[in-house]
Amino acid sequence: MSDEITQQIYSILCENAPKPPGKIDDDTELSSIGLGSLEVVETVFDLEEKFDITIPNPGESDEINTNFRNVGDVVSAVKILIELET
Amino acid sequence: MKRIVITGVGCISALGNKTSEFTDKLFNGVSGIAAVERVKVFKARTKIAAEVKNFDAAEHFTATQISQMDRHSLFAIMATREAVADAGIEFSPSLAERTAISYGTGIGGQNTQDEGYYRLYAEDAKRLHPYPVPKLMPSAAASHISMAFGITGPSLTTTTACASSAHSMGVAMMMLRSGMVDVAITGGAEAPITASSFLAWEGLRVLSKDGCSPFSAKRGGLVLGEGAGTLILETLEHAQQRGAKIYAELAGFGMCSDAHNLVQPLEDGMARAMKLALKDANLAPTDIAYINAHGTGTPQNDPVETAAIRAVFEDHADNLLVSSSKSMHGHILGASSAVEAIATIAAITQQCAPPTMGFIETDPACDLDYVFGQSRPQKIEAALSNSFAFGGLNAVLAFKRFG
Numbered sequence: 001m002s003d004e005i006t007q008q009i010y011s012i013l014c015e016n017a018p019k020p021p022g023k024i025d026d027d028t029e030l031s032s033i034g035l036g037s038l039e040v041v042e043t044v045f046d047l048e049e050k051f052d053i054t055i056p057n058p059g060e061s062d063e064i065n066t067n068f069r070n071v072g073d074v075v076s077a078v079k080i081l082i083e084l085e086t
Numbered sequence: 087m088k089r090i091v092i093t094g095v096g097c098i099s100a101l102g103n104k105t106s107e108f109t110d111k112l113f114n115g116v117s118g119i120a121a122v123e124r125v126k127v128f129k130a131r132t133k134i135a136a137e138v139k140n141f142d143a144a145e146h147f148t149a150t151q152i153s154q155m156d157r158h159s160l161f162a163i164m165a166t167r168e169a170v171a172d173a174g175i176e177f178s179p180s181l182a183e184r185t186a187i188s189y190g191t192g193i194g195g196q197n198t199q200d201e202g203y204y205r206l207y208a209e210d211a212k213r214l215h216p217y218p219v220p221k222l223m224p225s226a227a228a229s230h231i232s233m234a235f236g237i238t239g240p241s242l243t244t245t246t247a248c249a250s251s252a253h254s255m256g257v258a259m260m261m262l263r264s265g266m267v268d269v270a271i272t273g274g275a276e277a278p279i280t281a282s283s284f285l286a287w288e289g290l291r292v293l294s295k296d297g298c299s300p301f302s303a304k305r306g307g308l309v310l311g312e313g314a315g316t317l318i319l320e321t322l323e324h325a326q327q328r329g330a331k332i333y334a335e336l337a338g339f340g341m342c343s344d345a346h347n348l349v350q351p352l353e354d355g356m357a358r359a360m361k362l363a364l365k366d367a368n369l370a371p372t373d374i375a376y377i378n379a380h381g382t383g384t385p386q387n388d389p390v391e392t393a394a395i396r397a398v399f400e401d402h403a404d405n406l407l408v409s410s411s412k413s414m415h416g417h418i419l420g421a422s423s424a425v426e427a428i429a430t431i432a433a434i435t436q437q438c439a440p441p442t443m444g445f446i447e448t449d450p451a452c453d454l455d456y457v458f459g460q461s462r463p464q465k466i467e468a469a470l471s472n473s474f475a476f477g478g479l480n481a482v483l484a485f486k487r488f489g
């Protein structure tokens with residue numbers, strides 16, 4: 001899965017990661033690259049700005065899981081939201 | 087050590103513009119949370135807050151005063167007028183020198199800042215009014231109290247986010263204990279309901295869109311409130327000399343820092359602050375019957391505060407009544423602790439625990455008795471009021487029944 005949107009999401013995650021990884025993939029745990037709760041909040045803001053989407057709070061949406069644990073969770077939520085909002 | 091007592095209270099919030107309205111709604115579980123009326127929230131998705139209602143500044147202040155004071159300072163003066171009248175205290179020149187002001191605010195002039203930025207960035211203003219600087223400074227409310235009541239002793243502002251007025255009361259208590267002053271005007275004020283504030287809190291993902299449900303499963307976060315609370319503290323000796331009525335004793339204060347995270351609470355820090363307050367008050371955990379919790383209704387705070395209470399009180403935790411009055415007056419940020427101190431004192435004087443409103447469903451991680459839905463008569467000899475601020479700044483006050 002290395003389409004353009006995925007790469008852009010990876011890139012935003014890496015920019016916000018306090019422990020910048022050499023490379024990440026969908027299985028990378030956010031905590032393993034230093035993304036704690038505050039950094040995730042900042043990353044969510046950057047993703048919303050980049051893709052002009054509104055990411056629901058964790059637990060707010062039954063359809064979209066935004067209780068992000070790993071990179072794949074973020075990619076899948078952002079892609080659904082881009083689809084819904086375009 | 088000198089004993090410190092509360093001899094006057096004043097309060098303005100979404101639960102009414104004076105303390106009698108506040109306590110009436112508090113014990114009857116009437117929430118002040120409603121659709122925002124006073125301000126335009128622009129693109130914010132949140133449309134609710136706990137606003138002060140039926141407040142026309144022109145009924146209480148001159149045009150000059152209104153021009154020179156941010157909304158939070160107006161609230162501070164309203165609450166302090168009530169508290170000073172309630173205490174029946176007159177500040178002679180000598181007493182005014184022996185009186186301190188220790189007042190809290192988390193932000194200060196948020197409304198003034200918003201108005202100024204709107205003029206500057208949206209309206210491309212060539213000039214700004216000269217008053218924003220003295221209106222928005224966080225110490226403005228303390229200065230206005232000093233001028234309004236002629237207080238010439240030490241005046242200062244504590245600003246520690248959502249524990250600001252807990253720290254202000256703690257500092258006032260230390261000044262009184264030390265013998266520096268005989269009387270202190272303390273508490274806090276906040277008026278954070280603006281569009282920029284809404285969007286910023288939304289960005290932090292802690293703002294509820296549909297109500298405040300502390301300690302419930304599926305709670306959606308906090309609801310912003312506004313208002314002020316003022317308490318008149320005196321040394322017991324001074325209060326008795328002038329024959330003042332005494333509501334309760336401020337028996338202890340505990341404060342500490344997490345050294346952990348800007349927004350994530352830490353059980354250990356909360357527990358240490360409660361233990362420090364108990365030790366300072368010379369109280370055993372089993373002496374406490376009621377805790378006015380920090381209880382923000384965010385997913386983050388409530389289970390951690392629950393675990394901290396369990397850690398401190400062990401088996402006695404199941405006997406405690408714990409409630410969050412924020413479920414009714416909202417989160418008044420830097421004024422929360424002052425308003426909640428007044429709620430805690432009312433719980434002691436009325437021997438009744440105010441309820442936690444907004445219950446949705448049980449959260450297994452929140453397993454104390456939160457007095458959901460209805461206030462409960464209870465023998466309360468001593469109570470705690472918890473405040474745990476962003477940035478890991480913890481402050482807990484211990485109150486005791488007097489007499």
